[in-house]
Amino acid sequence: MDGQYLPMSEARISVLDYGFLHSDATYDVVHVWKGAFFRLDAHIDRFLNGLDKLHMSIPYDTDQIAAILHNCVALSGLQNAYVEFICTRGTSPTFSRDPRDAVNRFIAFAIPFGSVANPDQMQRGLHAAISDVVRIPPPSVDPTIKNYHWLDLITGLYDAYNKGAETVILKDANGTLAEGPGFNLFTVKNGHVTTPEHGVLLGITRQTVFDLCALHQIPCTAAAVSEEALRTADEAFISSTAGGVMPLTRINGDPIGTGNIGPITQLLTEAYWNSHADASLRSVVSYPDP
Amino acid sequence: MDGQYLPMSEARISVLDYGFLHSDATYDVVHVWKGAFFRLDAHIDRFLNGLDKLHMSIPYDTDQIAAILHNCVALSGLQNAYVEFICTRGTSPTFSRDPRDAVNRFIAFAIPFGSVANPDQMQRGLHAAISDVVRIPPPSVDPTIKNYHWLDLITGLYDAYNKGAETVILKDANGTLAEGPGFNLFTVKNGHVTTPEHGVLLGITRQTVFDLCALHQIPCTAAAVSEEALRTADEAFISSTAGGVMPLTRINGDPIGTGNIGPITQLLTEAYWNSHADASLRSVVSYPDP
Numbered sequence: 117m118d119g120q121y122l123p124m125s126e127a128r129i130s131v132l133d134y135g136f137l138h139s140d141a142t143y144d145v146v147h148v149w150k151g152a153f154f155r156l157d158a159h160i161d162r163f164l165n166g167l168d169k170l171h172m173s174i175p176y177d178t179d180q181i182a183a184i185l186h187n188c189v190a191l192s193g194l195q196n197a198y199v200e201f202i203c204t205r206g207t208s209p210t211f212s213r214d215p216r217d218a219v220n221r222f223i224a225f226a227i228p229f230g231s232v233a234n235p236d237q238m239q240r241g242l243h244a245a246i247s248d249v250v251r252i253p254p255p256s257v258d259p260t261i262k263n264y265h266w267l268d269l270i271t272g273l274y275d276a277y278n279k280g281a282e283t284v285i286l287k288d289a290n291g292t293l294a295e296g297p298g299f300n301l302f303t304v305k306n307g308h309v310t311t312p313e314h315g316v317l318l319g320i321t322r323q324t325v326f327d328l329c330a331l332h333q334i335p336c337t338a339a340a341v342s343e344e345a346l347r348t349a350d351e352a353f354i355s356s357t358a359g360g361v362m363p364l365t366r367i368n369g370d371p372i373g374t375g376n377i378g379p380i381t382q383l384l385t386e387a388y389w390n391s392h393a394d395a396s397l398r399s400v401v402s403y404p405d406p
Numbered sequence: 407m408d409g410q411y412l413p414m415s416e417a418r419i420s421v422l423d424y425g426f427l428h429s430d431a432t433y434d435v436v437h438v439w440k441g442a443f444f445r446l447d448a449h450i451d452r453f454l455n456g457l458d459k460l461h462m463s464i465p466y467d468t469d470q471i472a473a474i475l476h477n478c479v480a481l482s483g484l485q486n487a488y489v490e491f492i493c494t495r496g497t498s499p500t501f502s503r504d505p506r507d508a509v510n511r512f513i514a515f516a517i518p519f520g521s522v523a524n525p526d527q528m529q530r531g532l533h534a535a536i537s538d539v540v541r542i543p544p545p546s547v548d549p550t551i552k553n554y555h556w557l558d559l560i561t562g563l564y565d566a567y568n569k570g571a572e573t574v575i576l577k578d579a580n581g582t583l584a585e586g587p588g589f590n591l592f593t594v595k596n597g598h599v600t601t602p603e604h605g606v607l608l609g610i611t612r613q614t615v616f617d618l619c620a621l622h623q624i625p626c627t628a629a630a631v632s633e634e635a636l637r638t639a640d641e642a643f644i645s646s647t648a649g650g651v652m653p654l655t656r657i658n659g660d661p662i663g664t665g666n667i668g669p670i671t672q673l674l675t676e677a678y679w680n681s682h683a684d685a686s687l688r689s690v691v692s693y694p695d696p
Contacts, residue, residue: 117421124420124422125420127420127421127422128418128419128420128421129418129419129421129426130414130415130417130418131407131417131418131419131492131513131515132414132417132515132517135426136419136425136426136554137490137554138554138556138557138559138560139429139554139555139556139557140556140557140560170557170560170561171564200427202421205560211517211518211520213520213522213587213588213648215560215563215564216567223421225421225422227422227501228501230501230503232503248545249545249546250543250545250546251546252542252546252547252555253540253543253546253579255538255539255540255579256539256540256541256542256543256546256558257542257555257557257558257561258561261557263557264426264427264428264429265429265542265547265555265557266428266429266430267428267429267430267460267547267551267553267555268546268547269428270428270430270460270495270505271460271547271548273505274461274505277506289543289545289579297503298503358503
């Protein structure tokens with residue numbers, strides 16, 4: 117923050133920052149696995165695209181951002197890390213309400229790697245519920261700008277907890293399925309993989325699933341996914357930088373397919389972690405000597 | 407913050423607070439005018455209602471919140487202040503992604519009184535543009551929970567700046583008008599005042615306008631307001647705790663009515679500030695001896 121590397125406990129922002137008071141911010145999350153970033157360039161590209169759309173600017177280019185993130189992780193000493201980088205609108209020296217008067221701020225941090233699914237859930241699959249809360253639609257907030265507008269997802273999560281589920285899938289304004297808190301959704305039916313097309317974050321891990329499906333000659337398309345399609349799928353899984361490919365085995369209390377983790381989910385999960393060995397997708401961290 | 411009173415420059419929150427990372431927070435803003443809070447109880451009631459809907463809790467009741475806000479203002483020495491109080495989801499000691507594991511946090515601050523309209527705009531009226539950005543709809547985020555989801559409003563603001571306007575009015579999902587960044591909208595036609603009914607914040611100042619209209623026997627109703635209705639209105643104004651009743655005299659470059667501040671807008675603006683003398687709406691701050 118502000119050109120300094122700090123312990124997490126000292127990483128604090130002004131309560132007047134519009135990144136907080138107006139959630140006027142964009143961000144990205146990349147993970148580090150076994151000492152290397154995974155698909156760092158793709159995450160930085162998406163981040164810079166979001167900045168551009170929000171009329172924000174920072175004094176760093178792609179290489180400088182990458183260098184800062186590398187330093188963050190190296191100094192943290194973490195071999196497996198969850199690395200978030202943020203641009204906030206910042207504060208205005210005059211309390212002006214005009215966002216053009218604010219000085220944009222760049223923040224990055226590294227914390228221990230975290231996953232949407234815990235080890236138990238990775239073994240047996242997540243249990244989700246479908247909520248009637250509608251994911252904030254694209255005519256309101258452009259979902260290709262990765263943003264912190266999560267009250268719809270949080271409201272949906274509490275709905276899901278009330279129904280005895282562990283996570284939630286929100287619908288889009290058309291009544292078809294959209295996404296969950298921090299993840300994209302996939303269904304598998306007769307060997308064909310499908311993920312919602314509209315009104316969702318264009319996840320980098322979602323893209324990795326497309327890439328892996330192509331590699332393994334599994335048909336994979338983005339299209340509308342109905343509640344019925346999920347309930348009658350052979351398999352389902354979710355994707356996120358926070359955990360990769362993760363199985364979803366129950367929806368609204370009922371099993372999806374056999375209720376066990378399916379073969380395509382299993383194949384893609386393994387392929388996902390194996391792809392971390394691909395040198396073209398890795399960016400190795402230089403840790404200081406111990 | 408955290409039971410301490412601090413200078414604004416030291417009021418900072420953890421970048422890991424979900425109030426920032428997920429905009430998982432609710433808040434309210436009350437103003438102090440000539441050494442007294444205006445309608446403090448109504449603001450605290452709305453705030454506590456938002457907490458309840460978000461499954462948040464703080465260790466303070468209405469009287470304790472009021473006492474904290476009074477202390478904030480007294481210590482600031484400000485006779486005219488903008489006082490914001492916030493509850494964030496907080497942080498989870500374990501980095502858990504489950505909002506139920508987080509410890510909710512209460513923050514309050516007082517800064518110099520600010521207004522949506524500057525003195526020049528109060529004299530001649532604001533110039534607004536109508537944007538095609540749709541205000542985040544109620545099926546996504548309940549607008550009666552005062553929240554920081556402003557990217558739709560910010561995107562709309564930049565649209566308005568591009569069109570040479572100073573502020574913006576967003577539409578609702580039905581294509582009728584909703585609200586602007588931090589304010590409710592009113593039109594006046596043939597002596598009748600109208601304000602959008604659905605998908606808007608139930609502003610306390612909006613309610614004060616209803617109360618003042620009743621007092622002055624001006625018909626005032628909440629109903630759908632079309633773009634056409636605003637363009638052909640005799641007068642228009644906006645309402646906000648940040649500035650009270652403020653004139654709107656141009657829309658999309660064209661004058662509204664004569665293009666001058668109309669008589670009902672003028673009457674309500676004066677009535678609004680006069681109502682600050684009403685002892686039943688005031689809560690007088692006890693400042694320390696100088």
